[in-house]
Amino acid sequence: MLNAKDQARIAEAVGDAESGTSGEIVCVLAAEVSHYPEVALGWAAISALVLPALALSAGVHPLTLAADTAGVWMAAQAGALESELALALGLYAMIQTVLFVLVFALVEIPAVRRWATPSGLKRHKVERAARQQFAAIAARAQGSETGVLIFVGLVDRQVQVLADKTLHDKADEASWKAAAAAITEGMKPGKDPTTGIVQAVSICGAVLKAHFPATDGGGNVFSNAPVEI
Numbered sequence: 001m002l003n004a005k006d007q008a009r010i011a012e013a014v015g016d017a018e019s020g021t022s023g024e025i026v027c028v029l030a031a032e033v034s035h036y037p038e039v040a041l042g043w044a045a046i047s048a049l050v051l052p053a054l055a056l057s058a059g060v061h062p063l064t065l066a067a068d069t070a071g072v073w074m075a076a077q078a079g080a081l082e083s084e085l086a087l088a089l090g091l092y093a094m095i096q097t098v099l100f101v102l103v104f105a106l107v108e109i110p111a112v113r114r115w116a117t118p119s120g121l122k123r124h125k126v127e128r129a130a131r132q133q134f135a136a137i138a139a140r141a142q143g144s145e146t147g148v149l150i151f152v153g154l155v156d157r158q159v160q161v162l163a164d165k166t167l168h169d170k171a172d173e174a175s176w177k178a179a180a181a182a183i184t185e186g187m188k189p190g191k192d193p194t195t196g197i198v199q200a201v202s203i204c205g206a207v208l209k210a211h212f213p214a215t216d217g218g219g220n221v222f223s224n225a226p227v228e229i
Helices: 004-018 037-057 062-070 072-076 078-082 085-107 110-116 119-139 165-170 173-186 193-211
Strands: 024-030 147-153 158-163
Touching (some): 004 024, 004 193, 037 085, 037 110, 119 147, 119 158, 147 173, 158 193
Parallel strands (some): 024 147
Antiparallel strands (some): 147 158
């Protein structure tokens, strides 16, 4: 996801931020936290349900179109066919099925899926992935209660900054928001996400140094290098 130079920049920033504090900062970078299967299913279902109904309300009738396509004989029988409810329902269902398959295949294209995925769903998925990572890291933190996780969904363009309860209770919420905002700004088109991550690490480091200065018992439990998942 990031080249060696960018990884080294983040590792150096984490090392500087952790100097003078007993706290820990862990950066986890994810490409895309989910395949979002519900997005393609949702768009396909909506299209199959809504578009045919809109076409009917606009005066487009499948039996009339079929008659025009089939030629004079079928056109002559159109009046009889229109009375055949079963045929009309069958054509309607076929149109819905075709629409469902086409829209599903279209939205499964990664670039289209990213555009079609609501930001709220991305935020929810990234938050869940971040909390799972935070729980896994906390379990290996040897009783530390002064850790910060910076979780970045690079493709999803979402950020979560999570802190242990002890640190969260002491620190100002504005600090975590500022750290997340720095990364969000760096992920905008034409900008450098690594610079945003480095700025966020610096902000979190200042909070750790203010509330948990270094002690003899403090140690660097985790690697400074970002973890890519």
